[in-house]
Amino acid sequence: MNIIVCVKQVPDIEKPVKIAGKVIDESSDFVLNPLDEHAIQQAVIVKEKLGGKIIVLTLGPERAKQALLRCLARGADEAIHLKTDNDCNFDSTAVSVILAEKIKTLPFDIIFFGGKAVDTNSGDCGVQVAKIFGIPCIPEIIKLEIDNEKVVAVRQVDNGEEMVECSLQAVFTCQKGINELSILPLPKIMQAKRKPLKVEDVCVNNRFSEIIDLEVLPNKRGGLILEGNPEEQVKRLVEIFKKQGILRE
């Protein structure tokens, strides 16, 4: 099985978001996108069963190398860093076009993506890359079984779960729940540094949208704690609901 995993480095959302102008402040903490971590893990699971090779691919600035190293530590065999200086955040089509261009030069049976990135909150790239290649995409899978060219996957849909069968080549995007992440032991993190990591400079010429504004939502919430015994607390809360007029109907 030739497996490609597309990953992205994102700001750590456990920390406060810092913005510089219209982009994320570079002094923020960055991590491998959490769902991409499940994508790489799933690739490792498939490889363990069927053999093959895992190439992990990212598009991003210099710092995105850290995300690749983490994937190599998780079990990817090779990494390719498509290095950009202009971050094409929020322009999913631009990213997909460049990823597809590179993937075209690589042999593959399966491409994994994370279900969506925590920064853009779109989940477009997997679907877009599949469409560019004209191959099936099963987004947001929570189960995957592969046997002799036949794949059965369970995906989350709007009102439930759907089990589908499809042929390869195909793209899958991974949702939380598809696998458990093991803790990365230090030796693996060290070994990762010795695995092949190719850097290729790319220029994102073709843009489909531009950022006009990026604003952090102010925390306007009062955070008021209601005092008193439970009866008094509930009474005050009901007063507030009444004032808001939602109890009318």
Add this chain to the structure above:
Amino acid sequence: MENIFVFIELESGAITKSGIEVLGKARELADKYSKQVVGLVLGNDFNNFAGLLDCLARLGADEFLLAESDKFTDYNSEIYGKIICGEIEKLKPQIVLLGSSKIGKELAAQISAKFLSCCFQDCVDIDIEGDFLKAKRLVLAGKAFVTLKSKCSQFQVATLRQGIFQPKIIGKDAEITRMDVPADLVSRIIRKEFTGRTSGKVSLLGAKIIVSGGRGMKSGENFKILEELADVFGGAVGASRGAVDLEFRVFDDQVGLTGKTVSPQIYIACGISGAPQHLAGITQAKFIVAINKDSGAPIFKAADMGIVGDLFEIVPLLTKSLKNLKGEK
């Protein structure tokens, strides 16, 4: 005149609430900037849903295309994508709008890849500036808004978040045209099984009031007290990932980063600690109430109003006083 193309999703033969909202917004933009609205509906056996066509006709489109085939009974991303992209290719619309359901988002991504255009998902606001679509979306785990502007003059794709845009009823009936559907529709994706999984009665998306429970609920049975509270308002019941992982609730009820992003008037979080991944789903709630026994729980910082206490005591009390209040009226 330039076209705004709208894909309308059906659910059990009925037009979805989100579909009505998207049509409403499309009409508003069309009136403002003199454009035409063309809607596309895929379904099976429209004659069995006669009411549907009458209802559709006045929701804002100038024209409706109906595509009928037994292949459309269940959603198939390849087949739907092929038909929709085929129509878009013929019509060459300036703008393509869909609802931001999982289906809508997936189709939007396909369309943008096929026609190499922008793709704005789950927008809370859109407008047109010159030839270009401008969209506002929630990003960075619900912590920021980004405003984006398209650089493409055609096929500009956006999906609209549910519960934000206003439906419209218009006085003139839309023209309804039946499309020819190719007979040889095949897909490499085959549906084997479907498990419907809504345990709550009211849908979280678009709900005005949501009562959510976390790990602090201790069991699935205990969610009954949240259902009773939600019932008083006709609201919906949600859950944290913690509660879903413990199988207190099904995934469909999950609110947050990997679950649903909701925008109710009131969100009541019971026994939820307030992890950033949970908060990511509720930043658009108008008013957040937290009930938690740990005064140090981060949920209190993210809430408008908090009660430090045992939810098993507070929630039934709250339900009772709200019921009494209703009874008085």
